[in-house]
Amino acid sequence: MKSIKLFFYFVFSIPMCFWAQNKATINIENNSALDRKEAVVAISWKNILERYPEIDTSNFVVINTKTKKQVIFQLEHRMSSAIQNLLIQVDIKAKSKLTFSIQKGKPEIFTVKTYARYVPERKDDFAWENDKIAFRTYGKAIEGSNEDAYGFDVWVKRTNKMIINERYKLADYHTDHGDGLDYYQVGHTLGAGNMAPYVKDSIRYSANYHRWKMLDNGPLRSTFQLIYDSWNAGGIKIGVIKTISLDAGSQLSRIENNYTFDETQTLPIVAGISKRANPGKILLNEQQGIMAYWEPASDKNGTTATGVILTTPVSNMWADKIQLLAKTTVQNNEPVIYYSGAAWDKAGKFTDAKKWFDYLENFYHEINNPLVVSVK
Structure with a gap:
């Protein structure tokens, strides 16, 4: 009985950030009949923070889960001190879906477009x-x-x-x-x-x-x-x-x-x-x-x-x-x-x-x- 109490004490005394999710997953669907090429997509930063509250804005990458390659991104501020959106650029076929992972890592240096x-x-x-x-x-x-x-x-x-x-x-x-x-x-x-x-x-x-x-x-x-x-x-x-x-x-x-x-x-x-x-x-x-x-x-x-x-x-x-x-x-x-x-x-x-x-x-x-x- 004492060991059970110690277990619960250990579990609930661990800071909540220990249990925080250390990545987020982005799903993008193209429900139209048109292929989309070089599309810039805006993802709400608020929604990302809800899934990945411990994200380090200077040390994360966006990975295409199929190709395992990094994707170019931008943090959009709209003249605010707070981040408003994460922007990424994608090619997506008609009637298809893409999945991306936001996770800790060193981002590549991408070409300014x-x-x-x-x-x-x-x-x-x-x-x-x-x-x-x-x-x-x-x-x-x-x-x-x-x-x-x-x-x-x-x-x-x-x-x-x-x-x-x-x-x-x-x-x-x-x-x-x-x-x-x-x-x-x-x-x-x-x-x-x-x-x-x-x-x-x-x-x-x-x-x-x-x-x-x-x-x-x-x-x-x-x-x-x-x-x-x-x-x-x-x-x-x-x-x-x-x-x-x-x-x-x-x-x-x-x-x-x-x-x-x-x-x-x-x-x-x-x-x-x-x-x-x-x-x-x-x-x-x-x-x-x-x-x-x-x-x-x-x-x-x-x-x-x-x-x-x-x-x-x-x-x-x-x-x-x-x-x-x-x-x-x-x-x-x-x-x-x-x-x-x-x-x-x-x-x-x-x-x-x-x-x-x-x-x-x-x-x-x-x-x-x-x-x-x-x-x-």
Whole structure:
């Protein structure tokens, strides 16, 4: 009897951390009919801590239980001191399941696949990129000059390396040095998928962004905010904060715009894509909210493709002389989420309009059929 008492005393006197689980298991299911390649998946850090409370954030690895190999990961903060999500990148077949183990170990050094930064040395540009494509937008310092533009710019690339810093350092980004260049023309349009209010049948462009905040910066997802000064948009005072994320492997940025205004209950807005004088190929799919453009080929620089996918109902899509436009509405202080991006035929993945349009349609289905994630 005494030995039994000693046993129970021993068991219950052991600290609870001794019994804590020293790993967690992640299950990811693809219930759609589409294969997912290079998908960045977010796993709630709170759910991981519930299963693995003693995890050391500087000494853990994510292992594919089938291949036994490490998987690239990122701790996403969303500008918070606390971790919000664990991001991993996966390839997963249609109607299939993957399992990963989070356990103690030394993580490998993985290649950075996304990057973003404010560029004060070039008139307040803000630039962002991944292993497929690059973009930039314009800041206060360039306003009033002949270089100013309203929309998003595209920097085409045919390398998986990060090129923003090198191109700015060379200050010769209009020349292709073997990895791509900036030859996209934005002008007085929304460029490659920017958004603006549409009041009294006119686009009400804001000035350029005035402030910025970096939320996360790679290796799998870079997220930042652009804050704009309020402006008079056809008699309505409007302000906006744009939160932009770009995932590794994606041609499209995720953009969340939060408009504030007082004079009306709803605000008409449009997303736009620059249109060229020569004929190109256009897709206007109002039902699915997909607007796409395969530009006419440049003599020496190939073809840039651009696209937008709206997640809110589209009331109209049309093409005018200088741009394609997709119209929707937004509530005051409620975010509107959409996707915009580009591709370059010289990168080799999209060599005709059909391949680009198919990519956007598949992307639409991926948005509406997200991967299912569980932690055990």
